[in-house]
Amino acid sequence: AEKEFRIGILGGENEADRLRNFQCMVDKLPEALGVEKVSLFPSADYDGTIQGLLGGTLDYAELGASGYAKTYLTNPDAVEPILTTVQMDGSTGYHSVMVARKDSGMTDVKDMKGKKLGFADPDSTSGFLVPSVTLPEAVGAPVEEFFGSTGFGGGHENLVLEVVKGTFDAGTTWASGVGKFEDGYSSGNLRKMVDKGILDMNDLVQLWISPLIPNGPVVVRSTLDPEVKTKFKNFMMNMPEADPECFSAIQGGNYKGFTEVNVDFYKAIIAARKAKIGS
């Protein structure tokens, strides 16, 4: 069997409210999986973790959808998605939303014709990839033609602030899409900003919301011992009930539990990534 079980942790847009604390897994997994040791390896961006998975130096990680897509595009056999999180409302995804200032008078994405659109960050699924792939459909024209100009706002939070300031006429960020808009939905970037007190949702209107974007998968290395793989899957599936504290510590946010997925669940996002980013 395996000696060490290596967990890759990545930050990203779908990240929990707090720095996540995987300590409970380090404590419990050895027994559950029959390994000697569990170690944690955080990385700066998707890429660190992805490279770890591709190189086989990590056994398990929770990726963003786009990050998984990249892994898949680079090497379809490197990892297997086994689970994904389910939100409190039962949905297994989140949305990219386009917000503008309320006093702009705009109510729909069609009003944005010729105006300036801000994306959050070139590396972001909801802030760039999804809108740039789906918006042409929604507005009926290529992004470059429909919008006057586009730019990057320097991260989700910053983008929204730029929109409020008027640098961009509208911007795309992520939100759970459930809950009250005035609260910034139940979770997501808008909510975080509201909680911090740096944003007043009454200043904003929502122009557009994307199709649901799947939550990122829990992936394991394909070459992992099948027995360990199964044990791990069971452990995770049971966690929300068996150890809700640990679950909320590693997931944060408004999640209810895990559900099983496979590669197909992410085919669309993989296709989008392939079309837009190329790999």
Added chain:
Amino acid sequence: MKDMKPPVEMSPACAATERHWQELSRKRRRYTLLSVGILLVALFGSLWFANETNAGKFFDRLPYFFDFFGDMIPRDGWEIWRALFDLPSPYFDGSLKFNYPDGRVYLIGSLYMPEYVYKMLETINIAIFSTLIGFFLGFILCFLAASNLTTKKWLRFVVRRILEILRAFPEIVIAGFFVAVLTIGAVPAMIAVAIHTIGSLGKMFFEVVENADMKADEGLQAVGANWVERVWFGIVPQVLPNFLSYALLRLEINVRASTIIGAVGGGGIGEALRLSISRGHEAKTLAIVLLLFVTIIAIDQFSAWLRKKIVGNQAFAFGASA
């Protein structure tokens, strides 16, 4: 005394010296063994620790050492060229990977500047700008920190601690903070690098000032010059060549620093590099690395040449001063 025979008998003085020598050498041997021991323990402990806390284990990973290079091989060699100059690629499939012309920065009409050249210019500008800021503020602060010019001990103390903190404060934190407050891009990187530059140039400068010859200053004092005039005419002409030389060295360092800060959100070429690496755009990555390599060597050589002109063939002794 053709043949120095082993001494039958040494004079008392010699015998005493010999005893003393043996004592000393025993002590020295003990210290040497002890410090070598400590060093070895520290080294192996560190290595073990590093290996243990690393995702891949050193020996497991060695065979895969060049995998990353493998991923970096572009489809054809000309891709690098096209990526560098934003020329259309025959492999263009609608994705960003081969969409090189996308990044062109149009100057007039159809005359454009390739994206990475522009970004590189941005990085160089960040470096020059922050070096300038660091130079001016470091210049002002250094005289206040020099013990031969500032007699108030508390003032010196305060200025030196400020310089120290500016120097040691992690650049990414400053960059990260200003990315949050301002926006992503060049300015936070510039502020971060500038702040560090103030600290390190300030420190180097005041060491130069402290080694300055005070005769001219005394002469000016006797003329009735005030503090500012004494510094300006008595010290500045002496130290300026050294200051410039250090500033040039700093410029070199800052080009690198700006790249690094760029990679963690500070704009410029560093950001482009990180993005293209994380997106797996090999040709772009190689183009950027090539550009960086050429630029850094060019700046290196230029500043070495200029330094030589300014202060002659005087090597920098890092850590020469305590």
Added chain:
Amino acid sequence: MLELTNVTRRFGANTAVDAVTVSIPQGQMVGVIGRSGAGKSTLLRMINRLIDPSDGSISFGDKQVSAIKGRELRDWQRDCAMIFQQFNLVPRLDVLTNVLLGRLNHRNTILNLLNIFSAEERAQALMALERLGIEQTALQRAGTLSGGQQQRVAIARALMQSPKVILADEPIASLDPLNAKIVMDSLKDINERDGITVVTNLHTLDTARTYCERVIGMFHGKVVFDGPASDLTSDAVKMIYGSTAENEISEAITSTSIKESSETEKAPAMSLASAEIASPA
């Protein structure tokens, strides 16, 4: 009239200048002699207020020199030019600028910092250089000049201060004899033609004899001789230089500087030693 009353300076336990009371009328040329460490430099530096007296008072006319501060102090320093053994010029600036620096205190700081000097000032500086015979070096860097030339630049700078007093601290100690003569002649000339008081430390007796109307001898911080050069009897010399040890003091001990070389200060010790060495085993 420059008056020193009971001027004392202590460095820790060491009293460098000990209750010196001297008064120097305007326009006099005074030589201060004494052994190394006698306190000559300290005395001059106190007059220019580069260091403060521990005790006693210095006054010039009705100005209480030893008590002033700030602006007033700098004005006094302007009126009381100082010339140093090591010239203390700014070697990287050109000669002309060095001379112009003498006018710093006559002008406004901003103009000074911007290095803007009027044509008149430059003309004056050139005239001062001309007078000392080094006008052709005006645009050279001061650091590239010979010692004698540098000292003359220092004197030109002093002249630019329009001083009332010139203090010179062993102005010729690092010069060769020819240059030494030129420099002393210049000082004498300034003293005679412009009526500026000149107080100069000298470590050679015969220079003092030749140039100074009045000689002050110091020993261990105290004034032990004060009078015209002609009064310098061999007893007086003995008092000043301390009649130490076995050998008679010969004028040669202190007179070598101009006649032979500036480095012979340690000569006595050597000639002593050489007596034994001369006949090797």
Added chain:
Amino acid sequence: MLELTNVTRRFGANTAVDAVTVSIPQGQMVGVIGRSGAGKSTLLRMINRLIDPSDGSISFGDKQVSAIKGRELRDWQRDCAMIFQQFNLVPRLDVLTNVLLGRLNHRNTILNLLNIFSAEERAQALMALERLGIEQTALQRAGTLSGGQQQRVAIARALMQSPKVILADEPIASLDPLNAKIVMDSLKDINERDGITVVTNLHTLDTARTYCERVIGMFHGKVVFDGPASDLTSDAVKMIYGSTAENEISEAITSTSIKESSETEKAPAMSLASAEIASPA
């Protein structure tokens, strides 16, 4: 018997040593004099083979010194110790180690690299130091000693080589007279007691006269005088030092070193000038 035949050394177009033929019997003490640049140092360095002759041959006994290489060359260098004007010690190592370095060529490389010396060797080194009167400094760093002490350490190191010849390149030029005497006395003593040939460059005539049985005078790379010190007439001196310019050569030019100070070389120029200055305007 050290024999130089037609030894020549050229540096580019400049011939530093020009066809020197000299033979020195074992046990002689030879002084080489000449003006700066005459080729004295070059000659000595060729004998030690720190530089190679361009032409001619050097032999010692039946060893063809100028032709050997590698191991053999290093053995010759061991037998022919060299003492330098600047001592060329390793200032950061202690005196004892510096002296022990003289035995490098007698031992095995590994031991040498590890800086391991036997108790006998240390005792020898200490005795050498004692003989030169500096055994108390044995554990100090060489760099902290005075010039004279350092030169004696260099001599002790030379003794440790158990040399047959000692070459000394201006061993006393950077020493004060007292130390100079001690060093020269030591060399003389070694020469007389141990029968080691000593060839020493000197830049002072009287030292050569005092210590050397034989004097070789060089001028522009050529040997222009070779004989006992007593043969050094003023004509010979003129030949060696070149009867240049206006002033007569007096012994004083070169004799000051021990009798007065080592820095008085420029004295003549000064006493010339002082004639005019003595009577100021």
Added chain:
Amino acid sequence: MNTIAASPMQPDMQEMIARYPAVFKPSFFKRFRGLIIFIAVIIYAFVGSSFLHIGKVISNGNWDIAGAYLADWISYEARPDIKFENDYLSIEFPRFSALGKDPHPDWIVESQETKEIMPEVEQYESAAPAQAFSFMAPDAPTAEKPAEPAKPASSFSFMAADAPTAENPSDVGGASQEAKAEIKTVTTKAEVSIGPAHVTVIPGLVTITKGDETLVIDVERDKAVHPRGQLPSWAQQKYENEKVVARFGFDGRVEVQDYKVKVHHRFLGWENFIFDTNSPFWKKSAGEVFSLIMSGDRIDPEQSNFMLAIDNILNNGEWQHGDVWLKLMQTIVMAFVGTLFASIIAFPLSFLAARNVTPNRFLNQVIKRFFDFQRSVDMLIWALFFTRAFGPGPLAGISAIFFTDTGTLGKLNAETLENIDDKQREGIKSLGASPVLVQRYGVVPQVLPVFLSQSLYFWESNTRSATIIGAVGAGGIGLKLWEAMRTNQDWENVFYMVILILIVVYVFDTISNKLRTKLTKG
């Protein structure tokens, strides 16, 4: 007679100018050199700043946010929500509140009553009903499930067809509740003190008092917010009927919304710095903790209280001391091992690179260019490269530092060697020593202290660099710092780590200075 002392000379200007043209009419460049350089710098400053858009970026900065972030460095907020229910109030704290799981802080006074209430079932509303399900991704398997009845507006879906969504939630852990009236003790009035201000909340009415000003707000539940009378200067209502915000400076603020009152109360200090809210030692005074450790009963039967306390501190969920220190240790180790290896490898190479030691020009050049290569490919690029090779962690950092610094130290050492004093070498050579020994005694003693001193300097400076390359994944604390920063809400953790780094750098700086002085002086 020309008396300088009395009045400055009155020179004949014409004549002087004629005599010294070079002085009075210097060449253009000479005269204006300073000015030209000055103007060039100013022009560059303008060009450069417009190139980087400095002015615009700085004036557009969210400077008030900077204040909020900076406040976060040294303080924390408690953010209870007071919700209006049917005739009663419920007070909720966020999940990860600094005040613990079920806090009843003394700055909130609750009045309670027992009455019959109808519990409300929380309803999630989805904002994207039209698109939440729909089209298949082209290659997603579609056969198992029948197509949804309503086609969405978008032809896109990133979800697989069988994915559970808001409309058809899968039964993961969800159990529906039935509403039924019950008798309960509920809060009917809450009084909150925030610094100088005082807020009283009862269903439908909020009263805020600050100093002698009082603001009364009527709340129509889920409809509107109506302040009575003029708003004081510290309160604002941006849109009619919508929320009212009352700000009390650093102490916090209150937002009155139509369905809840959001309270933000800021406290100076680092919350739960030693024990987090999950720890049994949380909120206990030092004395209590001490006595528990010394003599208390075992809280956890498996370990002593002392071990438990240590464990709780190290695993503090908010501050993660254990992890932070481990990462800091990694940074130190990276700098130490990287510099040490670089010094060891650079040592022999620099001898080969030095012209005066190795007389082979070709070899010198090859090695020097190799050094250049190592230096000019940035430490960052090496870090990225090695992260790929070794996976995230300190091995990558060590290798990056090692590679870059071999170049830098090698170059510096070679320069040092080329500047050595040749006398010592010559002295050893004249003894007949072999070439290796000439280096050993003639060269090494004089360069070794300089080499060591340079290595020490780089050790110290690499401790700083290591924090940066960590941010790209090469191990060490840099990554943690970067992570903590980019969520923009854990600035207190950032500050904590910065302080640790400053301490480490300061300590190493001092040690390295001490050693260096000893080496170069002694």
